Amino acid sequence: MKKVLRFFLVFLLIIGIGYGIENKNSPTNDSKLQVAAATKGLNDNGDAAVKVFFSFDLDKVPMFSNQHTISISWSEGWKIEGYNLREDGIYSKNNIELLQPSDYSDSFKLKIDSNKHLNKDAFGEGYVILTSTNKEKLGQRVKSAVSVNFNYQSLVKDFKLGESTAWDNREALDVD
Template identity: 30%
Template sequence: MAIVIVGVALIICIFVTILVIVFKLSKEDIKLQVVASCEGKNELEQAVIKIYFTFSIGKLVSRKKEILGSIDWSEGWMPVSYNLKEQGVYQEERLLVSKDEDTYATFEFDATNAVDAQGQGEGYVVLVLENPTNVTSFRAGIVLAVTANMVTYQLSESTSWNHEFVVNH
């Protein structure tokens, strides 16, 4: 009887270990990276920052999915547009307007075109410095909500830059 109990406990331990390893390996497939790039000034002499993001949704690529993106940014900055790489190339920039919020906006993905066969995609959001402030450090964060099979995975990452980064470009 003791051999049966030990055998069952051993099988349960092996099964749990396999599940933990598979979960950790599949979690590494889902990721988001964000980088800020100073693009100089526009025709109104406003500083322009592009927030580039790349993401991977791993094995979720084979499932029916919906993706919603959002960006939040530091005070003084204003969103202008966003662009997503669809079917391997950047398409036309789309206007990005914040609604009822001064530092938050959402944007939509066409999950079919914005994610390649490996589950990867990329895009960028353009911000301009509309109201300069005395703040010396700025930040922007991207959040992607990927819904597949009625489960939502949230990816978030942020980047920051200082005032000198903007002034020197």
């Protein structure tokens, strides 16, 4: 009986130490997310287009690599044309796993791997390109918007960072 009790106490001690280490090394709500619509106008096909950049700056490098997602949603009338995240400091081919389909819906979710998508300072960035062939629908509204959420989830901590940006649809339609 004493051996079982010792084993149980050692097991609890190991779990407690692991929890403490993970909690101490996990990012907190002091992390930052920024979103900006940088490029607006018409693309080569004459469709309205906007390129939205986002960056996330975590205050600590996460211990485990696959704990987070980015979800992006946008105003009605737009569809996703492309997206990318920096991998190892550069934009590479777009092979990021989508957790939700993006076919003409108004949102999608990306899985973030901290080993690839965060640098040594826990900083990462990406972009999404939205287009619209429905110029009439865009012309009916003054502004459109994109919302980006960074979701961190681990065994000891969960938090969400959110930020959005809006732009004048006349700029995207290239109307003065």
